[in-house]
Amino acid sequence: MGKLSQYARNRVISLRMANNSIVNIVRILQEEDGIKTSRTSVSSFIARYQRTGSIDDAQRSGRKSILSEEDVSFIDEKMKANDELTSGEIQKLLRDERGVTISTSTIRNVRRKKLGWKHEKARYCQLIREKNKVKRLVFCLKAMKEKDSFENAIFSDETTVEIQQYTRYCFRKNGSLPKRKGRPKHPLKVHVWAGISYRGATKVCIFTGIMESIGYQTILERNLLPFIASEYPDGHRFWQDNDPKHTSNSTKEWMKANGINHWPTPPESPDLNPIENFWANLKHHLRKFTKPTNKEELVQGIQEYWKTVTPAMCQRYVNHVRKVVPAVIACGGGPTGY
Numbered sequence: 460m461g462k463l464s465q466y467a468r469n470r471v472i473s474l475r476m477a478n479n480s481i482v483n484i485v486r487i488l489q490e491e492d493g494i495k496t497s498r499t500s501v502s503s504f505i506a507r508y509q510r511t512g513s514i515d516d517a518q519r520s521g522r523k524s525i526l527s528e529e530d531v532s533f534i535d536e537k538m539k540a541n542d543e544l545t546s547g548e549i550q551k552l553l554r555d556e557r558g559v560t561i562s563t564s565t566i567r568n569v570r571r572k573k574l575g576w577k578h579e580k581a582r583y584c585q586l587i588r589e590k591n592k593v594k595r596l597v598f599c600l601k602a603m604k605e606k607d608s609f610e611n612a613i614f615s616d617e618t619t620v621e622i623q624q625y626t627r628y629c630f631r632k633n634g635s636l637p638k639r640k641g642r643p644k645h646p647l648k649v650h651v652w653a654g655i656s657y658r659g660a661t662k663v664c665i666f667t668g669i670m671e672s673i674g675y676q677t678i679l680e681r682n683l684l685p686f687i688a689s690e691y692p693d694g695h696r697f698w699q700d701n702d703p704k705h706t707s708n709s710t711k712e713w714m715k716a717n718g719i720n721h722w723p724t725p726p727e728s729p730d731l732n733p734i735e736n737f738w739a740n741l742k743h744h745l746r747k748f749t750k751p752t753n754k755e756e757l758v759q760g761i762q763e764y765w766k767t768v769t770p771a772m773c774q775r776y777v778n779h780v781r782k783v784v785p786a787v788i789a790c791g792g793g794p795t796g797y
Contacts, residue, residue, distance in 0.1 A: 462500075462516075463494075463496060463500060463501075463504055464494075464577050464579065465514070465575055465577065466492075466579075466582065466796075467488060467492070467494050467496065468504060468508075468514040469514065470488065470492060470494075470796060471484055471488070471501055471504060471505065472505075472508060472514065473786050473789055473790075473795070473796070474487060474488075474782075474786075475505055476785060476786075476789050477782050477785040477786055477789075478785075479782070481498050481501050481502050481505075482498065484501050485497070485498050485501055488501075491797070492796075515575060516575065525561060525565060526559070526561065526565070526569060529557075530553065530557060530559055531569060531573060531574065533552075533553065533556075533557060534549055534553070534566065534569060534570060534574065535574050537549060537552055538570065538574070538576055542576075546563040546564075546566040546567045546570070547563055549566050549570070550562075550563050550566055553566075582796070584730075584794040584795075584796060585727055585728070585729050585730065585794055586727070586794075587727045587728075587792070587793060587794055588727065591725060591726050591727045591728075591792070592791060592792030592793055593792060594725040594726065594792070595725040595727075595728055595731070595787055595792040596787065596788065596791060596792035597725075598724065598725045598728075598731075599731075599784045599785075599787040599788050599792075600788060602784050603784055603785065603788065607781075607784075608781070609657070609777050609780050609781070610657040610777075611656075611657070611691065611693075611694060611695050611696055612656060612657075612695070612696045612697075612698055612722065612777070613654045613655075613656045613661070613683070613686070613687070613691070613695055613696070613697050613698065614654060614655055614656065614698045614732050614733055614734045614777070615652070615653065615654035615661075615683070615697065615698060615699050615734065616652070616653075616654075616699070616700065616732060616734045616735065616738070617650055617651065617652045617670070617702075618650070618651050618738040618741075619648050619649070619650050619651075620648065620649055620650075620651055620741070620742060620745065620757065620761065621646040621647065621648040621649075621757075622646045622647050622648075622751050622752065622753075622754075622757055623646065623742070623745065623746045647753070647754055647757065648667075649665050649666070649667055649754065649757060649758060649761075650665070650666050650667065650668075650670065651663060651664070651665055651666075651738075651741075651761060652664040652666070652678050652682070653682075653734070653737075653765075654682075654683060654686065654697075654734070655733065655734050655737055655768075655773040655776060655777065656690070656691075656695075656773060656777065657770070657773065657774050657777050658690040658691065658770055658773075659690060659768070659769070659770040659773055660765070660768045660773055661682050661683055661686040662681075662682045662685075662686070662765075663682075663761060663762065663765045664678050664681070664682050665758055665761055665762075666678075670704060671704055672704045672707045672709045672710050673709070674704075675704045675705065675710060676709070676710060676713045679713075679714075679717075679719070680717070683697070683719070684717060684719075687718075687719070694720070695720055696720055696722035697714075697719050697720055697721050697722055698722050698724055698732060699721070699724075700724075700726070700728075700729075700732070701726045730783050730786075730787070730794065730795050730796075730797040731780060731783055731784075731787070733776035733777050733779050733780055734776070736776055736779060736797075737773075737776050741761065741764055744760075744764050745757070745760050745761070745764070749763070749764075779797075782797075783795055783797050
């Protein structure tokens, strides 16, 4: 399985700080990050981190490097400034700025083995502005202090689902040619709204076109209000993001008139809304099992999937928030990778 990457090491420490067991850390790395590793590797790394306080590899003796320590530091600083630099570009920088001529293979070896830079697919996350990092941190510190279980919270969101018939990965036999799988240039799309909570999910609303405040209020009237009445007569908190149609004066007045307890939440925080992970599972199901070819099949696939949603399933997603909260605190309000 090899050594843990820098990303995986940071992830392990973050998960460990959130009081996850070794078994859970291995499972989360596999399910959420696609990183396969063993309990032994994770346990050994955590023990070394606790002993040294560093996620870097221990220094080893060996042949003297062709590059000086100053040259190596130069490469490291350039990579920190721009982590997309190729070995050829670094070679040119060394030659132009330090008068050092060296092969690209040596640069790749130094960058990978000595500095720990690994070439991998970029992982994207929510861009969070500094002022919103503060709001996220304050929110999570309050949740941690109050030991919030989120059991009376209803997490809502909209997403766009398009016709996709294939998952990202498939199998083929040795010696066979890769199978080409067609993908439409402009796939048909529908929009989906729903809410999940500890007591189950709301009805799912499927629509097309652009939603405005009045349309959003209609969706809440038909799908949220009945759910609150049946599942949360004893009180609730309603989570929505800060989309303009959600925060317009019209929507605020409508919510107040209809007794919806809107729960102010920090902006740029999809990692704190468990329904985001729910959407990912829905889309994976549609790609792998439904494989719709038209709008009717797409809508039917969404509705059929929704019939399988249970309170126990929703609880697993809601419980995930309690893992994200300490991770947000550890990141100073920055993106957590969840």
